[in-house]
Amino acid sequence: MTTWNLHGTRSHLLVCNGSSCKKARGEEVAEAIEREIEKQGADSRIHTTVTHCNGRCADGCIVIAYPEGLWYKDMTPKLGKKLVRGLLQGEAMEENLLYTYDEGLKAVDGRGAKGKKK
Numbered sequence: 001m002t003t004w005n006l007h008g009t010r011s012h013l014l015v016c017n018g019s020s021c022k023k024a025r026g027e028e029v030a031e032a033i034e035r036e037i038e039k040q041g042a043d044s045r046i047h048t049t050v051t052h053c054n055g056r057c058a059d060g061c062i063v064i065a066y067p068e069g070l071w072y073k074d075m076t077p078k079l080g081k082k083l084v085r086g087l088l089q090g091e092a093m094e095e096n097l098l099y100t101y102d103e104g105l106k107a108v109d110g111r112g113a114k115g116k117k118k
């Protein structure tokens with residue numbers, strides 16, 4: 001059993017590796033994010049958790065950033081690295097942003113709040 005030292009942790013990335021997101025390169029996305037965190041020396045600052053399905057399979061690979069509450073869709077390894085670099089600079093990545101708790105569902109994919117095409 002692992003006990004993560006939370007001292008210094010500022011961000012938590014949930015990387016979906018449910019079956020649909022795995023098919024959408026979820027494992028590669030998780031590995032790329034973890035490698036970038038290590039490369040940037042940010043292990044104590046950004047924590048990652050690989051999750052089961054987050055209920056947005058059609059948008060996989062899903063990555064969720066807390067405490068901001070930002071949901072990202074169609075994530076790739078390249079975008080995962082960019083997300084990490086942005087977090088370290090205090091900037092939210094705008095690309096592939098699907099949902100925010102403040103503003104609701106983003107219109108990046110033309111889908112409505114229930115995920116149906118408008």
Ligand code: FES
Nearest residue numbers: 018021053054056
């Ligand atoms: S498998 Fe990732 S949202 Fe369903």
